[in-house]
Amino acid sequence: MPKLSVMSYYCFVHLLIVITIIKLSSCFPSGAPADACENLTPRHTGTTPITENSPYTLKAITGNFEYSSSTDQGIKVRIDGPPFRGFFVIAVDAKTGERVGKWAQLKGTNTIDACSGITHGDNKRKKSATLLWIPPEKGSGGISFIATVVKSFSEYYTPITSEADKK
Template identity: 35%
Template structure:
């Protein structure tokens, strides 16, 4: 009987983990793993970009020391996101996102992710340019409708 209880407990925890995925945001290793900026959700893969109901909209593509750029994610209701700022010429991580409600910042790689599993209609983020230099920036990442349905490699407009 004890083995049956243990097996049932393990099965329950496995199902809960599968259903919830990463309710408090993407881990920092999303920055550097084999498929950067994409969630690793087992057998599930990104949907074709041309079918995405989401847009990443930036208030500017130009940065200079101390400039703030607003970044919005809009479209259908979604559960989560992982967005990075990158220099348009070098593709290197750049600047730092500001902590905003219900987000988690990964300053190690200039990224921001959701911090709760609630449905979202829109996310408004604030990115801070580096204190030196100027140039062009773009924002890229993933938006998750749910654990199994997501779009990766989206880029700002």
């Protein structure tokens, strides 16, 4: 077996370190993983969420739900603010705190049915996102939407709670 020179050894070690750092700092360009359901954080290594003074708003056309068999009776939810790269939104029954309903899978989104969640489908810059939440087939009442919005790998805001439009 040939002997490695000291320089070759250091180059090899450096390469392994770079590969490890890249692997550890990888993000999720096609949306949050299902395990993000637990606490709505994107699992970006070495980062912490910003929990105050979010520049983003999360608006719903109403704060109440009731199931209708018509497919266009969902609740529209919109994220606005400065350009962002990702998001993760869940729907929560305002009375019980239970995650309820499901999301319509629209272009550029991925749904996570296990926790009534929806996430981005790519990490392209977005000016806004309009989503459609479908109520559960049983029940009615108040609904809240809670989001995490990712501006960049190290800058993300959570929790952002919905406000019903006053229109």
